[in-house]
Structure formats: C-alpha cells, structure tokens
Amino acid sequence: MFKTSSSARHHETFYVKKKFPSQSVRAHRSIREGGFFNLRVLGSVLACTAAVGLALTALAYEPAASVPARLATSIVVNTTRQDLAATPEAATLSNLSARSFVQTGDNLMIGGFIVQGPGTKRVIIRAIGPELSQYGVPNAMADPTLELHDGTGALIGRNDNWQTTIIGGIITHDQVQDIQNSGHAPADARESAIIGDLSPGNYTAIVRGVNETTGIALVEVYDIGTDTTSILSNISTRSFVQNGDNVMIGGFIVQGTGTKRVIIRAIGPELSQYGVPTPLADPTLELHDGTGALIGFNNDWQHTVIGGIITHDQVQDIINSGHAPSDALESAIIADLPTGNYTAIVRAVNIEVGTALVEVYDLSGSQ
Template sequence: LAGGFFTSIGGQTRSGFARLSNDTAALQNLAATQTTVTWTRGGSSPQFARVSFESSTDNVNYTLLGNGTATGSNWTLTGLNLPTRQNIYIRARGYYRSGQDNGSESTTESVRNAFALQQALLGNISTRAFVQTGDNVMIGGFIITGSGQKRVIVRAIGPSLVNFGITDPLQDPTLELHDHTGAVIAFNDNWMDAPNRQEIIDSGLAPSNNLESAILTSLSPGNYTAIVRGVNNGAGIALVEGYDLDPTAGSKLGNISTRALAQTGDNVMIGGFIITGTGQKRVIVRAIGPSLAQYGI
C-alpha cells in the first residue's frame, strides 16, 4: 500500500491511496572477494541513492569499508584488502528517499557470511644464468606495486646448485640491492653474517649453503635492482630470486626482469616463477634481446 499526495499512480487514477502489485520478485545477491564487494540487485528491488559496505568478525561490531559505486542497479566497492581464509560478515546498506516530498530516508540492508580466498599472486620470481664479470654479472629487477610496504627476501644461490646437477656453480655469490635511484640500500656476502640472520632462518627460506647470500627487508612500492657478483671476480651459474613474505599486504610483487649473458647448453638463461593463492593469474613473459642496443648493450 502507498499513501501520499497524488492523484494518479502507475498510469491509474488514484487519490492519495493505492495498492501496488509487483509482477517480479525483488532479487539480490551480495558477493565478496579479497578485493571487491558487489551487491547485485534486480526485479522489483528499490533503487538506491547511495550504498555503504561494512565488515565484521562477530556480526555485532562493524567497520565501514566505504561507499559503493553504482552500475545500473548494482553497487560495487573495489580496492579492498579483506582478510582471507577466515569467516567474516559483509553488510550492505542501501538508502533511498521516501515520505512526504521525499523528506525522509529509508534503508534496506543485506548481510552475508563470507570466506574470501586469497587471489592468485606472484609468490616467487627467480632467474638462473651464468654470472661473469663486468657488464656480464647477473642483474635482476623487480617492481613492487600497490600501497604499503612489502616484506620480501632476495637470495643469491650458487654452491648448493650442485645438488641439482650443476657442475660449475658460482662458488661465492654476493648480493646488492639498489633502489630506483641506483643507490645501494642493502648488501650481503654470506647470509649467516646478516644482522637479521635469525629473521632469515625464521622465514623458512634461509639458503642451504653459508656462502650464499640473502637480504630480508621491507620495501615500499617502487623499482628495485638486485645484482649478483662473484667474490674475487668469480664466475659460474647462479640463481637470483625474490619471495613475497606477506601476500596479504596491500603491495604486490608485480614484475621481475633479469639481464644476463645467455649462452648455450646448461648456460642458457632460465626464469622461474610461482603463482600462489586461488584462481588464474594473467601474466606476460618476454625475452628481450636486439632492442637492448639502445641502452648501450
């Protein structure tokens, strides 16, 4: 039933009072992923002027996530970093005008229990190549995207590669980490000498050989370069790799690139990466050669 100051409604003559009938049901669905909440609405559902989304762990105390954006009759909030692998409650509240001269505001809400799975992410990126001297050392670059710091461990692996059939590994690799300006922000030669050696051990990713190098640190979004050299100009096959130690952070490992001398046989360049989480991850893998001439190679 509808009441108000009107003389017709729905094309029918009515004076101040009318009975409304819906030919379709009010349809809705509230869905959540780690990064996005969507409230899908249809049928005879009311149209909202605005929608807010909130989250809770106990269905009593709620925290505002933000206001949704309308796409037709649906409302979406993106750019979230919801906790994964635990039950949470998502509440959507829609507001629409009502009452005399639209002087009041009414609310419709929907609550659902959600269990967000971690999205597919690059969890590890690595390259194996033959490390020489001068311009032919191994140079690995990676980009951290998103917001907030990213806790990572970068490793230079050499001697332990004999366990995987490599007969000429780099016997004593060193590792330098540079920021986007080219400045050295960290250096390691032998991971056991690192000031945060225990933290490296606790990460579960300590190198198996004491002559190998590792840097565990937190980095802000930006471009970084890891350079692997041999002590006393040593040469041999080495592996440079980076691991994401905090996949739930707002920042992500977004790219890795490695420059090294690609040879033949066992000395070709081999890149590896691990995708963690659930679902598919869309990536592009490139092999660049001739165009490096414009950069002085």
C-alpha cells in the same frame, strides 16, 4: 596467519588469510560496543559491528568505569560458516627466481622486480651458488654476493655470506635470526641473503662472484609478508646467455585462485639502445609448467607458434598489451596461467651468445 589494521576512530580491520574451522584473531586495540569494524576473509571484506557481526561465533567484553563496554582484544572467527563464503584472493605473481651463468663486468646477473600497491612488501632476496651442485648443475658459483638497489639506482642493501649481516641502507640490525625464521635460509654459509620491507617501487638485485669469480648462480625473491595490499609484479632478469647449461632460466609462481594473464618476453637486440655490449641477436623463448612440460614456444614475436597453451595467433594480442618487443627478432608469449610454478627459458638461435633479458609482465586487469 592473521593481521589487524586500524582505520578510522572505533574502526578495525581483521584479516583472515586461511580457512580453518575456527580461528582466533587478536586486535591491536579495543573497540567500543556498537562500533564498526571490517572482517577481511580470504580477500573479501564483510562489514560487522561489535554488537552483532555474523562473522563472530564468540564475543567477549571488558568493562570500563566511565565508557561503554568495549570488544575484548580477541575474537573467534568461524570461517566455515555459509555467511563467510567470501570471494577468494585474486591470483598474483610470487616467489621469483632466475638462473644463469654469471660472469664479470657487464655480464653479471641482474634481477628486477616491482612492488605494487599502497603498502610495504616484506621479502627475502637470495643469491645461491654452492647449493646448485647438489642438483647436478655444473660450474656452480662458489661464493656469490648480493646487492639490492632501488629505482634511483642507489645501493640500499648488500650481503656476502648470509650469516654475516652488513648494516647499511634498509638493513638496520642483524638479520641472521630473521633469515632463519623465514624458512628460506640458504643451505651454504657462502651464499647471500637480505630481508627487506620494501615500499612500492622498482628494485634491482645484482649477483656477482667474490673476487671476480664466475659460475652459475640463482637469484630469488620470496614474498614472506602477511600484507596482501601490495604484490610483486613485472619481473625481469638480465644476464649473458650461452649454450648448453648456460642458458637463462627465469622462474615464477602464480599464487591464489583463478588465472593470471601475463606476457613473457625474451629481449636481445633492443638492449643495444641502452649501451649493453654484445646483446643476443636472436633470442628464443620457452615456457614450461611445474612438471617441466613445454607449454609454449616462440621465436620472433610476429610469428606465433601454435601449441600447448597457445591456441591462436597472438600477434595482435601482443601489440594490444602495450608490451610488444621493439625488434622482430625478439620473442613473446601471452598466457592465462592457473596457479602453479612456471619456468621461462631463453636460448640463442644456433650457437650465438650474448646478453638477453627475460621479462614477465602482469596483464590482469589491463585487457
């Protein structure tokens, strides 16, 4: 998977995202012999010239009548050579999801995320319902619809049944083939999907049932772009939390190398400040790894529960993060997570019900 990006005159950046014995990269334009270019290999930049370039195993030139020779539109990169032992890409959050019981009125499912960085981020957002019944989920929503809103609250895209594109906002052409090509086409025609090239900012995905129907649904955001200059960060989901199978489940993936430092929060009482009716009075928080194992638990953030990845009192760390919950009955966990899949589950203490918010904030670089 490659991308080329033009910069200043006679400059080009070649991106190599995966490591193979030999790779071919195609430039958007030619480069003068002796001109500079950058080779970005697995997140690190190596400066090269068209005349030399340790990164190149083969160079080809095309003659020009009145200008110096130029680098042809293809170069071959050997990513196994010692001189390309670049620092791997830092860990990032990707592929976000949340599952809950979707009702009507104020008790819809609302998923939020941030695109952070200078470039745009290509994503596919899905609202899944009928497919969940294959996995033994009771009361799966029969026909979920999907809305995408930007940071101002404006509706910028919507869908009801992914095989029928609704033109409007950021959706300017039929998306059915793009959805199929993404590898994330929903399994059921009644499920919804939107592909968007999103500028940096805050976004909200809202899942509703057609004709005010209810049921358990899943909202997902997949990063399907090749641009590594922007990332998904600071994810959240708000929904009505009940008991049994109707808890709120938020999923995310840590991708890349190294670890990702995050704070995960379960918010309830604070929501009353924003006019949310029936907020969950006392939410608890569980963190599970990709095997399903419980690796962290909290009930009331000012009281750390030691166990799993939580090895010391976290109260001061939570305060220092700048994301301490405003109510002592809300829950939080700080974790340094290696790459893999993770699930945060919000439940009510005893048999309470109410609206809650689960959030994952990226703390890397802020500590």
